Amino acid sequence: MAQFFKIFFASLLALFVFTLLSVFLFFGIVAAFSSKEKPEIEKASVLVLDLSQPFNEQERENPLADLTSSQSSAPGLFDVVRLIKTAKTDAKVSGIHIRANGNANSFASSNELRNALLDFKTSGKPVLAYADVMSQGAYFVASTANKVYINPAGGLDWSGYNIDFVFFKNLLDRLQIEPQIFYAGKFKSATEPFRTTQMTPENKVQTVEWLGDLYQHFLRSVSKSRNIDTASLHKLATIAAIQRPEDALTFKLVDGLKYDDEVRQEWKRLLKAKENEQLNLLEMSKYADAADFRVSGKDRIAVVYAQGDIVDGNGTDDNIGGDRFAALVRKVRQDRTIKAIVVRVNSGGGSALASELMWRELELAKKDKPVVMSFGDVAASGGYYMAAGADSIFAHPNTITGSIGVFTLIPNMQGFFNNKLGITFDGVKTAEFADAGGVYKPLNTTEKQIIQSGVDQIYDRFKQRVATGRKRSITYVDSIAQGRVWSGEDALRLGLVDKLGGLQDAIDCAARMAKTNNYRLREYPEQGDWFNRLLNKATNDQPGIQIREQVGQENYEVFKQLVQIRSWTKGVQARIPFYFLAK
CATH class of the missing domain: 3.90.226.10 (2-enoyl-CoA Hydratase; Chain A, domain 1)
Known part of the structure; x- marks a missing residue:
């Protein structure tokens, strides 16, 4: 027994010393980061x-x-x-x-x-x-x-530009899964991968136009830099020179x-x-x-970044949570030291409800101070919804925007469960439509009418937000909506945006509207302290990073699209159907 206690207390002491040393080491590292000096830049x-x-x-x-x-x-x-x-x-x-x-x-x-x-x-x-x-x-x-x-x-x-879409209809047919789709807008092509095996004529028309606009911008830009006419540059691609x-x-x-x-x-x-x-x-x-690259001044202009899919709730650092964004804008709106708000949008959309909540908070902010939007790579569907009421909207010529339309998807997996897995369902309900939307059975005619009516109502509200914000008639907005995707250049011509320019141009506009040229920027969401960033780093190293490294970026995008289907079944969506990089 004496030998047992001897070993026990020796182990306990070793554990205590190890823990104490670990604590000192940890706080030493924290102190080192906290006191980190600016690096010295050498000449030349x-x-x-x-x-x-x-x-x-x-x-x-x-x-x-x-x-x-x-x-x-x-x-x-x-x-x-x-x-x-x-x-x-x-x-x-x-x-x-x-x-x-x-x-x-x-x-x-x-x-x-x-x-x-x-x-x-x-x-x-x-x-x-x-x-x-x-x-x-x-x-x-x-x-x-x-x-x-x-x-x-x-x-x-x-070689020129191209974009490819992945279609899952044949796969779903073989699995006996019926995608019950409801959408508003004949160009709203986000659901095409599940209801067709190729692009619809409407989608082909819009894609040819916006992709052509982006390619023409590329050619014009290179032409100016290299002093080669655009026709010659295009010919080099067409003949694979x-x-x-x-x-x-x-x-x-x-x-x-x-x-x-x-x-x-x-x-x-x-x-x-x-x-x-x-x-x-x-x-x-x-x-x-x-470098000291941030401007300093007396007044404050808030720059709020909104990047990623639009989701309900608070979301994460990699998407836009409607509740979190609305709370952030509310905080900025109520801060009397902030003279104007600039929102940088880089989102293809998502939850229509979250988009409405963000739109509402920005509308309230606009009553107190100027609100200016800056569009990045994409500000479409829900990304445009939230921005529609701004005092001024800036976009790049090759921004993807518009896509004013909505959809929802409810899969009928009865055939898959019954015939592929041998699973059946039964139950009781207290009202006729209490089980509406269940994935284990098809929707009946009345249920389909109810869901389509809800989609149409949200689409009408979306168009009304755009019409009011852009000071256009509903009839006009409907003519350029229908879920159609536009380039930034077309959006300017159609009145969906006010000017072509980058984030600094939008900030300059906000400063003019706030009547200040002596300002500094306050950027949101604010970065946490070193310890919280360390914890976030540990939790944000998601499996997706490893999957992307293994299967490559293009295959990873297909994987992401499959994962996103789950969120599509939770409510009406306002989003574009594709992800792209500058090829």
């Missing part, structure tokens, strides 16, 4: 813009980055735009190097980056772009550079075929550096830690 630094890095609308911080091999914190898109503007007058930054091995950012986000680079070039500082293999999306941004280079053994994609790196050089899409070390040598020549001097490549995340 070259700022690096890595297009393979996805820039979310708001900064995504990773408090474990310095302790592990995980990805470092990434500045938000508007942070990058402001950093490039800061670098323009920063004596320690001598140029920008664009890493163009693919582009993880979509069309309008790339347009923000492109415009920031064009402004930077007015300083006279050089911009070089390099890639082993350069995609069209990367080239859209990289073509702003003074010189564009690709690897002699690499290549440049110049760019098949080898030499072809890109022959047709003047690039300025040379170089290896990475040769591009580094060119930078040294431009900076008049000695042969044995180290080239100071400055990563964007490090520059974000070092």
